[in-house]
Each structure stands twice: as C-alpha cells, then as structure tokens.
Amino acid sequence: MKIFKYIFWILYRIWFYILVALPILLLLPILVLSILKESWYPYFFKLARFWARFILIGMGFRIKIEREQTPEPGKSYMFIANHTSMADIMLMLVTVKNPFVFVGKKELAKIPLFGFFYKRTSILVDRSSPKSRQAVFLRAQRRLKQGMSICIFPEGGVPEESIVLDAFKDGAFRMAINHQIPIVPITFADNKKRFSYTFFSGSPGVMRVKVHKFIATEGLTIDDTKPTNTKAHNLLLNQLKAFHN
Numbered sequence: 001m002k003i004f005k006y007i008f009w010i011l012y013r014i015w016f017y018i019l020v021a022l023p024i025l026l027l028l029p030i031l032v033l034s035i036l037k038e039s040w041y042p043y044f045f046k047l048a049r050f051w052a053r054f055i056l057i058g059m060g061f062r063i064k065i066e067r068e069q070t071p072e073p074g075k076s077y078m079f080i081a082n083h084t085s086m087a088d089i090m091l092m093l094v095t096v097k098n099p100f101v102f103v104g105k106k107e108l109a110k111i112p113l114f115g116f117f118y119k120r121t122s123i124l125v126d127r128s129s130p131k132s133r134q135a136v137f138l139r140a141q142r143r144l145k146q147g148m149s150i151c152i153f154p155e156g157g158v159p160e161e162s163i164v165l166d167a168f169k170d171g172a173f174r175m176a177i178n179h180q181i182p183i184v185p186i187t188f189a190d191n192k193k194r195f196s197y198t199f200f201s202g203s204p205g206v207m208r209v210k211v212h213k214f215i216a217t218e219g220l221t222i223d224d225t226k227p228t229n230t231k232a233h234n235l236l237l238n239q240l241k242a243f244h245n
Helices: 002-026 028-034 038-058 088-095 106-110 114-121 130-145 171-179 191-195 222-244
Strands: 061-067 078-081 100-105 123-125 149-152 183-188 205-211
Touching (some): 028 038, 038 061, 038 088, 100 106, 100 130, 149 171, 171 183, 191 205
16 A cells, blocks of 8 residues: 555656646746846746646645735735745745745756746845845845835745744845835645655645735834744744644
8 A cells, every 4th residue: 555655656746847847838938038127027927826826736736825914016025934845936926916036045046947937037045155145135125126025935945844933034034124015924834744845745635825914014123133033933833833733
C-alpha cells in the first residue's frame, strides 16, 4: 500500500511542474510583451493570477478565503503571509487582486522558465549582502510610487516543517512604516499539508486563507518596527493554532 503512495507523490510532483510550465509556454508571446515596460505590469499581474489559479485548480486544491477587511483598488499595501510551500506564491496571487510585486530570494530566478519572468517582475534580494538589502528599499520605493503594492514572506525563507511559524525579519515592517502604507497580514492554513517542500508528501484538498484586519502604520516611526513585527507575528501564530485546533 505504501508503494502506491510513493508513486502518487512522484506523479503529483511531476504534474505540478507540468501545470507551472504549460500556461507559460502557451501564453509566452503575451507574457514577454507584458514585461517590456514597468508601466505594463498590471497586465502581467492579471496573467499571473490566471496562471496561479490554473495551477491550484489543476492540483485539486479548493480555496476558501475569509476576509476581515478588503484592500481598496488603487491603494498601496504591504502584504505578508507565512511561508511553508511552493504553492504560497500561487495562493497569494489568487487571494490578492491589487497588483503587487514580490520581494523574494534571488535563488528562485534560477528555476527554468518561471525564473525568467520572476527576476524581471520581482524585487530580488541576496540576504547575505547588505548592499542588496539596501537596493531592495530603493526598488520598492519606485514601485510604490507607481501605485503598486509589495508582498514579502517575512520569515525570510521556508522554516523546518516542525516550526509552526518562524521569527519574522524586520524588513517588511520597516518598509511599510517608512512609506506609511497599511500592512495586510494573511494566514495560509493548509499549504504545508497540501504541498510542502518535502518531496514525498502532499494531496488535493482544501486550502484555507484568512485575510486579517490591516495593521495601520500612519504616524508610526522606525522605533515602532519591532512592536509592529511582534504584533503581526502573534496574529498569524494565534490564527495558525486556531486553524489546527
């Protein structure tokens, strides 16, 4: 019986990569055209949302989103969420309608096909380089001035599976306070169970999402970075515990 599980998991992983690649190949000319100018990014974002939904549905995931507050069109936000799965990027794109730019690790740019578009549309950071981290703030500032939002997974990477929620880095909160934009905390309940980074794991099923009330940054200063970080971390940690209880 166990052998059938392993066969399923192998085929399930292969199927995931087929679903990732197929829409990119089919829409390649339109996708390339949409990234030629930064001002055309909202069109690319719509295509990316279609790509993400195609993958999640194709994997047999049923998405259930609970919203305590909804972002307003045309406003900039800092979107944050817990990070446990390769499907987090897709689920974030499906959850949020406001065009946003990912801030993520440069290693993802090495993924064939996906990486080509990722490095041209996201803000890449080398976490080992202070110079790279500073450049992120400048690029994010330009994007915010264009009316975009920013998305960061503040754990700074995918923690070990035994960790419910790793400590948050300060970058997302410092950036939100500097630009006086609301922070939108989002909890992904089931991504670790549905499709974690462990190869022999995963299954179709429900993916629950909770969009929490926004954390206002108006009037906050850089000294408020750590308390804001702690507030957001506690919010997501308590919600994860509530989901799994």
